[in-house]
Amino acid sequence: MLAEKLSVTHQLSEELSKISGKASFMPSSEIGKALQYLEEHGIPNNKQEEYKYCNTEAIIRKEFKSLNGKEIPASKDLKNRYYVGGAYNLYLVNGRFLEQQSEIPAKTMITSIEEVPGAELQKHLSAYAKSDGDAFAALNTAYADRGLFIKIEAGALIEKAIIVHHVYTTKDSFFFNARNLFVIEKNAQVRITEAFYPATGKNFLNNLTEVFTGEHAQVNHCQVQNAGNSFYGVDTLAVSQNRCSNYSHSVFTFSGALVRNNVAVALNEEFSECHLNGLTLSKNQQVVDHHTLVDHQKPNCQSNELYKGVADGRSMLTFNGQIFVEKDAQKTNAYQSSKNILLSDDATVNAKPELEIYANDVKCSHGTSTGKVDENALFYLKARGIGEESARKLLLHAFAHEVIGKVADHDTAAFVEILFENSLN
Amino acid sequence: MLSVKNLQAEINGKKILNGINLEVKAGEVHAIMGPNGSGKSTLSAVLAGREDYDVTGGEVLFNGKDLLELAPEDRAREGLFLAFQYPVEIPGVSNVNFLRTALNEIRTYRGQPAIEAKEFLALIKEKQQLVELDAKLTGRSVNEGFSGGEKKRNEIFQMAVLNPKLAILDETDSGLDIDALRIVANGVNKLKSKDNATIVITHYQRLLDYIVPDFVHILYKGKIVRSGGKELAFELEEKGYDEIKKKYDIAEV
Ligand SMILES: Nc1ncnc2c1ncn2[C@@H]1O[C@H](COP(=O)(O)OP(=O)(O)OP(=O)(O)O)[C@@H](O)[C@H]1O
Numbered sequence: 001m002l003a004e005k006l007s008v009t010h011q012l013s014e015e016l017s018k019i020s021g022k023a024s025f026m027p028s029s030e031i032g033k034a035l036q037y038l039e040e041h042g043i044p045n046n047k048q049e050e051y052k053y054c055n056t057e058a059i060i061r062k063e064f065k066s067l068n069g070k071e072i073p074a075s076k077d078l079k080n081r082y083y084v085g086g087a088y089n090l091y092l093v094n095g096r097f098l099e100q101q102s103e104i105p106a107k108t109m110i111t112s113i114e115e116v117p118g119a120e121l122q123k124h125l126s127a128y129a130k131s132d133g134d135a136f137a138a139l140n141t142a143y144a145d146r147g148l149f150i151k152i153e154a155g156a157l158i159e160k161a162i163i164v165h166h167v168y169t170t171k172d173s174f175f176f177n178a179r180n181l182f183v184i185e186k187n188a189q190v191r192i193t194e195a196f197y198p199a200t201g202k203n204f205l206n207n208l209t210e211v212f213t214g215e216h217a218q219v220n221h222c223q224v225q226n227a228g229n230s231f232y233g234v235d236t237l238a239v240s241q242n243r244c245s246n247y248s249h250s251v252f253t254f255s256g257a258l259v260r261n262n263v264a265v266a267l268n269e270e271f272s273e274c275h276l277n278g279l280t281l282s283k284n285q286q287v288v289d290h291h292t293l294v295d296h297q298k299p300n301c302q303s304n305e306l307y308k309g310v311a312d313g314r315s316m317l318t319f320n321g322q323i324f325v326e327k328d329a330q331k332t333n334a335y336q337s338s339k340n341i342l343l344s345d346d347a348t349v350n351a352k353p354e355l356e357i358y359a360n361d362v363k364c365s366h367g368t369s370t371g372k373v374d375e376n377a378l379f380y381l382k383a384r385g386i387g388e389e390s391a392r393k394l395l396l397h398a399f400a401h402e403v404i405g406k407v408a409d410h411d412t413a414a415f416v417e418i419l420f421e422n423s424l425n
Numbered sequence: 426m427l428s429v430k431n432l433q434a435e436i437n438g439k440k441i442l443n444g445i446n447l448e449v450k451a452g453e454v455h456a457i458m459g460p461n462g463s464g465k466s467t468l469s470a471v472l473a474g475r476e477d478y479d480v481t482g483g484e485v486l487f488n489g490k491d492l493l494e495l496a497p498e499d500r501a502r503e504g505l506f507l508a509f510q511y512p513v514e515i516p517g518v519s520n521v522n523f524l525r526t527a528l529n530e531i532r533t534y535r536g537q538p539a540i541e542a543k544e545f546l547a548l549i550k551e552k553q554q555l556v557e558l559d560a561k562l563t564g565r566s567v568n569e570g571f572s573g574g575e576k577k578r579n580e581i582f583q584m585a586v587l588n589p590k591l592a593i594l595d596e597t598d599s600g601l602d603i604d605a606l607r608i609v610a611n612g613v614n615k616l617k618s619k620d621n622a623t624i625v626i627t628h629y630q631r632l633l634d635y636i637v638p639d640f641v642h643i644l645y646k647g648k649i650v651r652s653g654g655k656e657l658a659f660e661l662e663e664k665g666y667d668e669i670k671k672k673y674d675i676a677e678v
């Protein structure tokens with residue numbers, strides 16, 4: 001078993017070395033740890049509990065055996081195609097930051113990760129996502145050669161949203177390792193939305209973002225995943241929160257042949273709050289797998305999770321939500337809810353909460369539900385003259401709205417509404 | 426307007442309607458009374474097109490059309506309205522959006538253009554006043570967190586906006602306080618015309634003081650066992666169903 005996994009891993013490593021080489025900005029000690037992890041564990045397949053519903057090894061073996069793809073330069077008119085008025089628009093093509101075309105707000109430092117001075121990186125890079133905890137984090141550490149760095153300076157209030165437009169233009173099979181770092185210094189406030197647009201070519205994106213929120217920082221972070229059906233991706237998000245900070249994350253998944261999201265938040269200091277939301281609409285043969293981990297390390301923190309999904313066709317949708325409340329973390333409030341609607345008999349939903357609570361004075365609750373569209377509500381709408389199609393849509397909209405309504409940035413919410421509407425058709 | 430002949434229906438193999446006959450003409454008000462479980466809601470659900478029930482016999486004509494052939498939404502578009510005994514809560518769908526969608530789908534079916542935003546708002550406002558529905562409620566999600574009485578009033582509000590030809594009110598009076606009862610009845614009366622008809626299902630003669638029926642029918646074990654004028658309701662109020670039950674149960678043996 002391991003031998004097979006390792007041969008896939010070796011082949012991938014070999015191919016990746018050809019196209020990307022080793023990460024120039026990554027300390028060699030981290031790369032060493034990462035390579036060793038890969039050597040010992042390989043790329044996970046469905047025999048690993050954590051990847052039970054998401055056989056990445058098989059995908060790589062079948063679809064990304066040789067990485068013969070080419071990056072195609074993006075057209076010059078990105079601004080005409082992707083632009084949000086009243087926001088700061090940033091452009092990344094194939095994970096590389098286009099500084100010239102981007103709008104960079106004052107009191108920030110935004111640049112490609114390879115260009116960040118070592119001193120800035122040192123404190124945070126690989127501090128929140130362990131290089132030897134997961135194969136994709138390890139791969140990323142070993143081979144990332146691009147990515148975005150955002151620093152919001154202490155006390156800066158960025159009034160307009162920052163919209164990161166992720167554009168992928170490739171030919172044939174390509175495998176990206178992109179590494180991003182967002183540092184929100186103390187007392188800063190920002191809204192960051194990342195939109196992943198339908199890609200050309202067949203891509204595997206191993207995207208890893210580390211986020212640090214300083215004391216009293218407030219961050220609204222959205223990811224809109226709509227990279228199309230020849231897209232495969234593992235997105236890892238590792239967040240570390242200092243005292244009194246508030247981090248909200250919403251992920252919207254509308255397309256992708258395989259989408260695996262690993263979201264991990266560490267509440268390292270007291271009085272912090274984190275909100276994790278998700279809305280997925282999966283269809284056809286799509287596999288979407290959300291794993292979240294909220295680690296309450298210190299007292300008086302709050303976490304709130306709401307993941308909703310609509311699964312159609314033969315798609316498989318997974319939500320696995322871990323909450324740790326460590327011994328020290330008294331007065332924790334942790335809530336988690338996962339609600340799903342099955343639109344077809346062939347679709348599958350796996351929803352699994354995993355709570356581990358070692359403190360005694362805590363409030364925790366979790367709930368999951370999976371069912372069909374509410375027949376009573378459907379009949380009620382029809383009895384008022386609303387046709388089957390629109391009645392279903394109305395109900396699904398209502399279902400989705402609970403999540404979309406949590407997005408702080410109006411433009412993002414409107415964008416997501418439209419994508420949701422289109423995906424329903 | 427509505428002609429029900431020997432209608433029979435069952436659910437999960439259990440027979441509930443045992444041959445209903447009912448003729449309703451434009452301009453008429455019919456009351457249907459009967460003990461719990463006699464099949465009143467089943468009759469209204471079957472007429473509205475609830476798919477859980479199997480119609481095993483009989484026929485229903487609605488303005489000359491075979492009602493049982495139509496999808497529930499088309500029945501509504503043809504002008505049938507059911508005020509539910511238990512209105513459904515639909516979180517996330519606003520009352521206003523719901524009504525606009527319903528109204529426009531009905532209009533499209535009838536070959537009319539979508540209603541202008543201004544006209545719609547005026548309509549909503551007018552009907553809201555008619556049933557004295559708190560304006561705040563119309564902005565909220567359909568029935569979500571409404572009190573029992575508010576839900577019933579919302580049913581009549583929807584009826585007022587959609588202006589049906591035949592309205593079936595399934596125990597719209599239960600759960601209403603005296604004032605609300607008067608308001609709802611008043612609303613129904615104002616909407617009454619020589620071109621439309623109403624079927625009120627109720628347990629209480631009280632409602633019929635406000636909405637005066639032309640006919641009263643008693644439903645028992647899935648059959649209309651007696652019909653009469655409004656005085657039948659008084660008789661029931663006084664004597665209860667015992668006599669009817671006895672008589673019918675004996676006849677059954
Ligand atoms: N899904 C179902 N499965 C089995 N029996 C059902 C179902 N729905 C209704 N029934 C039965 O059908 C009968 C008629 O019910 P119905 O709701 O029509 O009565 P009703 O006259 O409206 O009573 P009430 O006055 O209490 O509102 C009852 O005995 C009820 O239990």
Ligand SMILES: [Mg+2]
Nearest residue numbers: 465466467510
């Ligand atoms: Mg009933």
